[in-house]
Amino acid sequence: xxxxxxxxxxxxxxxxxxxxxxxxxxxxxxxxxxxxxxxxxxxxxxxxxxxxxxxxxxxxxxxxxxxxxxxxxxxxxxxxxxxxxxxxxxxxxxxxxxxxxxxxxxxxxxxxxxxxxxxxxxxxxxxxxxxxxxxxxxxxxxxxxxxxxxxxxxxxxxxxxxxxxxxxxxxxxxxxxxxxxxxxxxxxxxxxxxxxxxxxxxxxxxxxxxxxxxxxxxxxxxxxxxxxxxxxxxxxxxxxxxxxxxxxxxxxxxxxxxxxxxxxxxxxxxxxxxxxxxxxxxxxxxxxxxxxxxxxxxxxxxxxxxxxxxxxxxxxxxxxxxxxxxxxxxxxxxxxxxxxxxxxxxxxxxxxxxxxxxxxxxxxxxxxxxxxxxxxxxxxxxxxxxxxxxxxxxxxxxxxxxxxxxxxxxxxxxxxxxxxxxxxxxxxxxxxxxxxxxxxxxxxxxxxxxxxxxxxxxxxxxxxxxxxxxxxxxxxxxxxxxxxxxxxxxxxxxxxxxxxxxxxxxxxxxxxxxxxxxxxxxxxxxxxxxxxxxxxxxxxxxxxxxxxxxxxxxxxxxxxx
Amino acid sequence: xxxxxxxxxxxxxxxxxxxxxxxxxxxxxxxxxxxxxxxxxxxxxxxxxxxxxxxxxxxxxxxxxxxxxxxxxxxxxxxxxxxxxxxxxxxxxxxxxxxxxxxxxxxxxxxxxxxxxxxxxxxxxxxxxxxxxxxxxxxxxxxxxxxxxxxxxxxxxxxxxxxxxxxxxxxxxxxxxxxxxxxxxxxxxxxxxxx
Numbered sequence: 001x002x003x004x005x006x007x008x009x010x011x012x013x014x015x016x017x018x019x020x021x022x023x024x025x026x027x028x029x030x031x032x033x034x035x036x037x038x039x040x041x042x043x044x045x046x047x048x049x050x051x052x053x054x055x056x057x058x059x060x061x062x063x064x065x066x067x068x069x070x071x072x073x074x075x076x077x078x079x080x081x082x083x084x085x086x087x088x089x090x091x092x093x094x095x096x097x098x099x100x101x102x103x104x105x106x107x108x109x110x111x112x113x114x115x116x117x118x119x120x121x122x123x124x125x126x127x128x129x130x131x132x133x134x135x136x137x138x139x140x141x142x143x144x145x146x147x148x149x150x151x152x153x154x155x156x157x158x159x160x161x162x163x164x165x166x167x168x169x170x171x172x173x174x175x176x177x178x179x180x181x182x183x184x185x186x187x188x189x190x191x192x193x194x195x196x197x198x199x200x201x202x203x204x205x206x207x208x209x210x211x212x213x214x215x216x217x218x219x220x221x222x223x224x225x226x227x228x229x230x231x232x233x234x235x236x237x238x239x240x241x242x243x244x245x246x247x248x249x250x251x252x253x254x255x256x257x258x259x260x261x262x263x264x265x266x267x268x269x270x271x272x273x274x275x276x277x278x279x280x281x282x283x284x285x286x287x288x289x290x291x292x293x294x295x296x297x298x299x300x301x302x303x304x305x306x307x308x309x310x311x312x313x314x315x316x317x318x319x320x321x322x323x324x325x326x327x328x329x330x331x332x333x334x335x336x337x338x339x340x341x342x343x344x345x346x347x348x349x350x351x352x353x354x355x356x357x358x359x360x361x362x363x364x365x366x367x368x369x370x371x372x373x374x375x376x377x378x379x380x381x382x383x384x385x386x387x388x389x390x391x392x393x394x395x396x397x398x399x400x401x402x403x404x405x406x407x408x409x410x411x412x413x414x415x416x417x418x419x420x421x422x423x424x425x426x427x428x429x430x431x432x433x434x435x436x437x438x439x440x441x442x443x444x445x446x447x448x449x450x451x452x453x454x455x456x457x458x459x460x461x462x463x464x465x466x467x468x469x470x471x472x473x474x475x476x477x478x479x480x481x482x483x484x485x486x487x488x489x490x491x492x493x494x495x496x497x498x499x500x501x502x503x504x505x506x507x508x509x510x511x512x513x514x515x516x517x518x519x520x521x522x523x524x525x526x527x528x529x530x531x532x533x534x535x536x537x538x539x540x541x542x543x544x545x546x547x548x549x550x551x552x553x554x555x556x557x558x559x560x561x
Numbered sequence: 562x563x564x565x566x567x568x569x570x571x572x573x574x575x576x577x578x579x580x581x582x583x584x585x586x587x588x589x590x591x592x593x594x595x596x597x598x599x600x601x602x603x604x605x606x607x608x609x610x611x612x613x614x615x616x617x618x619x620x621x622x623x624x625x626x627x628x629x630x631x632x633x634x635x636x637x638x639x640x641x642x643x644x645x646x647x648x649x650x651x652x653x654x655x656x657x658x659x660x661x662x663x664x665x666x667x668x669x670x671x672x673x674x675x676x677x678x679x680x681x682x683x684x685x686x687x688x689x690x691x692x693x694x695x696x697x698x699x700x701x702x703x704x705x706x707x708x709x710x711x712x713x714x715x716x717x718x719x720x721x722x723x724x725x726x727x728x729x730x731x732x733x734x735x736x737x738x739x740x741x742x743x744x745x746x747x748x749x750x751x752x753x754x755x756x
Contacts, residue, residue: 035736036707036709039707041707042735043733046733059728063727387731387732390732393734402755
């Protein structure tokens with residue numbers, strides 16, 4: 001059931017189960033701040049997949065009655081998987097859609113924290129649930145003292161009635177299957193959990209600038225990972241913009257402005273070059289997917305075009321390759337407008353994007369996307385072989401403003417990650433590793449590929465796949481291939497011989513980001529008896545054994561053709 | 562000299578003021594009391610004689626009387642100072658004292674300590690509604706009643722006074738009342754998170 005009054009029904013001693021993505025981390029930070037304000041005792045356990053969720057639940061179920069799940073649990077029948085007691089309550093704040101119908105219609109144990117104006121298209125209750133009606137039994141046909149012919153007639157009528165009922169029931173079930181199939185076919189994402197949590201804070205009048213910043217980072221994470229449509233992003237930015245001006249209006253007034261050390265958020269219509277203020281402009285242009293794909297930087301011609309681009313803007317190469325902060329001020333002054341003008345000449349019309357930036361102190365200015373890249377790379381850091389929960393804690397810490405060293409560490413890791421992605425994309429395109437299998441494109445990263453260990457983590461692999469698809473669409477001349485979705489597979493654990501496979505929807509201008517690979521993977525795994533593990537909260541990411549790869553793909557091809 | 566041993570008692574206590582409570586100086590007290598008894602008896606005899614005429618003993622009587630008063634004052638100061646010290650121990654250590662301190666107290670002092678504990682407990686229970694209020698926890702008002710802690714190693718289940726158990730797994734974070742966590746923080750199992 002949907003929770004209408006967040007405040008009254010929400011607070012007690014609580015177990016927080018948080019998924020491993022940046023949006024969940026931001027939502028978690030906001031919720032932690034609210035709990036600390038009200039002295040609600042909680043325990044926070046990070047989970048990265050269904051198995052960890054189940055383990056954590058089993059370990060803690062005797063001690064807690066209230067469970068809050070962030071970015072996990074909405075898209076499956078939770079009560080069946082976890083088998084909780086009668087008095088356990090689950091509060092689910094999850095962006096995964098479609099929400100499982102059992103979760104929607106359960107009145108007692110499951111409470112969903114979802115914005116009501118998210119269009120959910122939930123099927124009506126009567127279309128999918130039906131009370132079990134006993135079939136009328138024949139023995140109810142006692143008749144005393146009526147004529148034999150009358151009895152036979154009634155008997156025939158009864159048979160007619162029963163067959164009609166059975167036929168109705170079968171029709172109803174067929175329609176139900178169809179409705180459920182349509183409802184659950186495509187996966188997509190709803191409003192960011194961090195924004196939902198910020199709304200909760202706002203309703204309670206406990207919202208702070210810090211929480212607003214985390215909500216912004218949560219939304220930006222959805223945009224960076226291409227989980228929401230451009231329209232939704234712009235709408236949500238508008239919502240947040242109102243909150244930003246409410247919290248940060250004092251800066252515009254010269255007399256009453258705050259000290260430079262106070263944290264302030266500002267709306268920016270800034271370049272979408274990744275990390276450009278913490279890197280050099282040259283590197284940033286080379287390693288941002290949008291520019292690299294549009295200029296086709298994997299080819300020699302592309303490199304020439306890049307140089308022409310800089311020449312067009314009047315920026316000397318020496319300046320551009322320096323750290324951004326050391327560039328000449330005269331060049332930085334109108335940088336954004338200059339770049340936008342030149343970019344439209346080279347076919348890049350959307351180089352600027354609406355976003356927010358944060359300032360505190362003299363040195364510290366960050367865009368929301370910088371924080372997203374930094375936190376995501378901290379969370380999937382493979383440098384030291386630490387367990388996943390260590391990375392989660394580090395990433396969680398880096399979101400606090402007092403842990404700037406972790407943030408900077410994250411930025412360095414993000415730069416490495418982006419470079420690795422671009423190099424992998426370039427080599428895949430140059431060596432034609434992306435092949436069309438009919439209904440989809442397929443790419444497999446061989447074991448010896450440099451940095452392939454980086455791509456054994458789901459979020460990095462998804463980022464790589466999206467960049468690869470965008471670049472491929474720009475590079476290929478085949479019109480049909482431009483509309484196909486993509487599946488990328490990379491080795492996950494060499495010793496156990498497993499492979500991680502990700503499916504993403506096709507890249508089109510007005511894409512609604514709906515992904516059908518979740519169901520497709522499930523069906524293909526069933527039909528071929530492949531040894532697959534659907535452990536991730538996103539159904540379109542699975543792990544399977546290397547040997548089963550080819551028959552799995554064949555099954556997929558026949559399923560989707 | 563009269564009063565020497567009494568002064569020795571007080572000096573001994575004063576010297577030990579920075580360290581632990583010293584053992585009850587049974588011997589010293591006994592000696593001082595014997596001296597006082599001897600002085601008193603001598604004074605008794607002299608007073609009887611002075612009543613029957615000999616007035617030159619009056620100065621000696623006065624002198625002994627002063628020594629008696631001096632001895633009494635020292636002994637009382639000694640006992641009282643120890644009591645104050647023992648009272649402070651209750652606030653520092655809690656209701657169960659470490660063994661070596663207990664052996665340093667005399668039987669009467671132990672009795673006094675138990676009575677004091679009982680008084681304090683009755684008073685604390687009478688405050689703050691049903692459960693009472695433990696005044697001995699924080700001498701200064703704490704900055705926050707609840708703190709956020711992070712678990713550094715797998716510690717298994719941890720039971721708190723009011724019966725709730727918490728599972729302490731590595732890298733889980735908890736938000737608990739301060740007094741529940743302090744012992745574990747001291748042991749190094751939990752880490753206080755300041756964000």
